[in-house]
Amino acid sequence: MREEIEQTRAELGDTVEALAAKTDVKARAKQALGDVADRTRQQLAVAKTRTAQVAGTSKQRVAEAGRNPTVRRAAPPTAAAVAVAVVAGTVLVVVQRRRAATAARNARNARSWPATWLDRYR
Missing domain, CATH: 1.20.5 (Single alpha-helices involved in coiled-coils or other helix-helix interfaces)
Incomplete structure (x- = not known):
C-alpha cells in the first residue's frame, strides 16, 4: 500500500x-x-x-x-532557343486571354438596351 x-x-x-x-x-x-x-x-x-x-x-x-571550343559555341544557341520559347509561350497566353476577355465583353454588350434597363430596375 x-x-x-x-x-x-x-x-x-x-x-x-x-x-x-x-x-x-x-x-x-x-x-x-x-x-x-x-x-x-x-x-x-x-x-x-x-x-x-x-x-x-x-x-x-x-x-x-x-x-573545348565547341562546348562554348553550343551553349548560347540553346539558351536563346529556350528564351524564344518562353517569350512565344507568354505572348500566346496573353493573346488568348485578351481574346477571351473581348469575347466576353462583346457578349455582355450584345443585349438590347431595354433588357439591360429592365435588369437594372428589377
Whole structure:
C-alpha cells in the first residue's frame, strides 16, 4: 500500500512538473527559438556543402569549356532557343486571354438596351 502511495506521489509530481513546464511561456519560447536556431544552423551547413559541391562542378565545367571550343559555341544557341520559347509561350497566353476577355465583353454588350434597363430596375 505504501509503495502505491509513493508511486502515486511520484506520478503526481511528474504531472505537476509537466503542467508547470507548459505554463512557463518564457521558457517554452526560448526552447522554440533554440529549436529554430538549431534547424537553421543545420540547413545552413547543408547549403554550404551543396554550394561548395556546385561551385566545384561549375569550375570543372568552365575549365572543360575553355579547353573545348565547341562546348562554348553550343551553349548560347540553346539558351536563346529556350528564351524564344518562353517569350512565344507568354505572348500566346496573353493573346488568348485578351481574346477571351473581348469575347466576353462583346457578349455582355450584345443585349438590347431595354433588357439591360429592365435588369437594372428589377
